[in-house]
Amino acid sequence: MRPAPLSEADHGDDDDLPVRFAKGDETALRELYDRYSGAVLHLAAATVGPAEAEDIVQATFVAAWQSRPSFDPDRGSLLGWLMTIARRRAVDHVRSRTRADRATDEARKATSEVADEAADHVVARIVIADELANLPLEQQRVLQLAFFDDLTHEQIVAATGLPLGTVKSHLRRGMARLRTRWEVDGAPFGP
C-alpha cells in the first residue's frame, strides 16, 4: 500500500480532479480514493471506532459518487465536501448504534455529543493539515518551524537566514490562509 500525502504541493490551481470528478469520470473516483481515503478513514475511526470505520469509508465514497452533481468546485474544496459527507455518515452511525443499544436518553445524548465533538476536531485538523501542505514552500517551512519546533519569529530568522520582515509576512499570510480554509471547510455543519 502506497502512503499518499494528505495533499501534495502540486494540487494547486491546475488540479483538474475536481472538474473530472464532477463530470463523472470513473478514474477520478479512484484518484479521489488514493488521495483522501486515509483522511476519511482517520475521521471515521475517531468517530465510530476502528471496527466499523471501513464501512463509513465505503458509504462516504459511494455517496460522494452518487451525489457528485451537488459538488460545486467554486464553493469549497473536494476534501472539505468529502469530509462533510463522511462526518454526517459517521455521526449518524453513532446515533443509530446508540438507539440499537437502547441506552438511556441521557447516555444517548452524551454519546452523540462526544461523536460530534470528535468529528469536528478531526475535520478541522485534516483541512488545516491539507492547507498547510498547499502553502508555498518557504511559507510552509516558516509555519512548520513555529508550530512543530516551537520557534519564535526571531529563532526562525536565525534558523532560516530569512530577513525578519519576510518571516513576519510568511507567518501573517500563512496564518490568514489556514484561518480562511478552516472557516470554509472546517467549521461545524448543521445536524
Add this chain to the structure above:
Amino acid sequence: MPHLDPDQLVLMALEGDPADDPTAHLTACQECSREVDALRRVAGIARSTVGLRELPPAPDRVWNRIADEAFAPPEPSPGRRATAASRRRPAATAWGRWRIAVAAAIAAVCAMTLTLVFTRGPQPPRVVATAVLAVNNPAAAGGTGRAELLESRQLRITLQGLPAATGYYEVWLYDGHQRMIGLGDAGSGRQTVVVTIPAAADIGEFPIVDISAQRLGQQEHGQSMLQGRFGR
C-alpha cells in the same frame, strides 16, 4: 487608541509575548482580543496536525467494495439514465469482479467463524455510553481509540494506531483534576481489552478515560497518550 497591526496580532497568537503589546492594548480592546483568540485556535489546531500529513490510504478491499457499489449496473427498469450508464462500464470491471468474488468468499468464511463464536458465547453486555479517545500527546499521533461503558460496570477499550509500546499501555479513570484510578493493562495498544471499574468509583466523578504509556515497574501514571470523556 490604534489597533494592533496584523503582524503583532499573529505574534501574540503564536508566541503570546506581552512585549508585542507594550500598551496592554489587548486587555482593553475586544476586537483585537477576539482576533488573537481566533488565530490562537487556528495555531492550536495546526500544532496538532503532526502525523496527519502522511495518512496511508484505506485498504484496497474497501476500494473494491466501493467500485462494486458505485459502478454497479443500474436496475434495468428506469429508462434513459440506465442505458447511458451501462454503456460507460469500464472493461477492467471483470478483473475487479473476480477480486470481489475472492474477497466475498473470505468475508463469508470470517462471518461463519464469527457466527460460531457469537452463537456459542453468552450475549454481549449492553453499551451504556461511548467516549472517543483522541490524541493527547504528539507521541500518540495517528492513534485513536474508543471507550465503551458497559452495563456490567466494565470499560471496553479499543485502541488503534498507537506506536508499539516499549512497556505497556494502561487504562485510567481521571477526575480532570488530581485523582486517577488505574484500571489495568491495555496491552500493546492495538487490541480490545475489557477492564473493571471499582464499585466505589462513580463515573460521573471520574468522567475522563486516559490511556497512558507505562514503563515496566512504574507505579504512578506514566505518559498520557489518549484521552476521552463520557457525558459531554
